[in-house]
Amino acid sequence: MSRRAKGLTLSLVLAIVLVAGVLLSSIIGQLAITPAEVLGSVLRALGIQNSLAPEDPIIESTLWVVRFPRIVMALAVGAALAVAGSVMQAIFGNPLAEPGVVGVSSGAALGAAAAIVLGGNVAVVAAFGSWATAVFAFVGGLLATLLVYFMSRANGRTEVVTLLLTGIAINAFAGAGLAFLLFVGDSASREQIVFWQLGSLNGSRWQEVGLVIGVTVAGLIVAAILARRYDLLALGERNARHLGINVEALRIGSIVLVALLTGVAVAFCGIIAFVGLVVPHIIRMAIGPSHRALILASAVGGGVLLVFADLLARTIVIGADLPIGMLTSLVGGPFFFYLLAKQRKRSGGWA
């Protein structure tokens, strides 16, 4: 198949799976809603009066207050994490770089948790008002990304062992920090921190969804614009520079981009690991490594993955809402092993 044909096939598959995922998530739940009612309700919201729309206000509010914001949040957060993963892999030149694995997510979670516990007591935190968690998640994520970057880059190459060890160290430190905050926090903060550690899309509100979408769309556009530069970066930093890329600026800009995308996802949904690892990898296998297509398809793929993961999270155990971060790690962990094994077979490990 030519690259164009592969791209078209992938777009088609993603579009079908996306629509199916959104529709399934809308109709499945404690309150069963028919596809016709979903369609009718959406059309009515678009100003098209129709006979399909549900008359029952409970159905209407289930859709618009509970399910739709959650679905859109899943799409946005999945897209943000998958794009963050692809960008990270591009600047590290390594498919194992991922916000969750190398500690950016836990750095962001620590920031967010600190904002919650310190809350009204510390002027710096209070100054940001209701945005404090988001801002601190971003700062925590940014610090973690910078740390990972400067620890594991030497002479223009990523030292993979150092990259992963730095990730372990940051995850351990952030884990301890979260445990400490858990210890000193009051019971309300504790509940929220546990939520961050596990990750959940439960209780997504439109206001938060709006912010996540805004940051994700902006990040996606920037990443797509930088995509050609990321292709050149695959040749190594020196060669990229010889082809006219300002590598330093690209790196720093991309680090901020990764921290923003991860921070906004973590701030409202907690740590959802491995999305940024699994999605770009599968997309690369399907359509090749060229970054513009990879980033755009990863955004959709990440959204689709989280819509289904979330559907599973809230239906697999009846009456319970499982943490989605736990689910993605259950799938992502073994996938990580698979990547390691594959690399070992090909070139004898990462050392």
Added chain:
Amino acid sequence: MNQQIHGAPILRATDVTVTIDSNRILEAVTLDIVEGELLALVGPNGAGKSTMLGVLSGDLSPTSGSVTLEGRALSSFSHLELARRRSVLTQENHVSFAFTVADVVEMGRSPWVKTPQLADDDAAIDDALRTADVEHLVTRHYGSLSGGEKARVSLARVLAQRTTIVFLDEPTAALDLRHQEEVMRAAAQLAASGRAVVVVVHDLSLAAAYASRVALIAGGQLDAVGTPAEVFTAERIERVYGLAVEIVERGGRPVILPLRY
């Protein structure tokens, strides 16, 4: 090839000194790069050839001394301006992710995006693929190639960039006999078409056969610069390399043979 085109120097390094961690790598080197000329940079391991290439290509700022391109300080050029004027083949070339040979060579065209030269893309890529003898590899993944094939694909990428100045750092190192000759011939042809080509090579006979001018660097200093016949004398090579050689002449060019007892 014997009729050299001696134009005005496009790139001039004057009194260039490079000190890294209190080690003097280059000392007061002055060298002009001229369009239409194939300049071979030769010298023993660790003499400072790659550092010199780094200074000339703008990768490295000299500790003292100046480098000017088209009469302007090299450091005042933006990355993109430089990429449209000079291309560089580095010694080692590693490509992350499964990019194909076609992808990699096409990347050589990227400095010309949004310029009228973009129209030359297909011709530039085809020429480069043919010159580097990698047309049959275009659909292969770069990572699956042999060392010599990788080197030739990287060369094709550099050729596709179509710049006035071309730097080749040991382009023949991983190549078989035929491809060594072909690559040097291609470099000489580039020079004949008016480009300035700078090649770092270890094989002195290869340098002598194709270069219009040779610069011999030893111990961080420019030991000699001139035509191959001027630079490659038995005494000089013995002094610089610490190896006795015999020089024979073939087709007006010196051939350097180590004296083997």
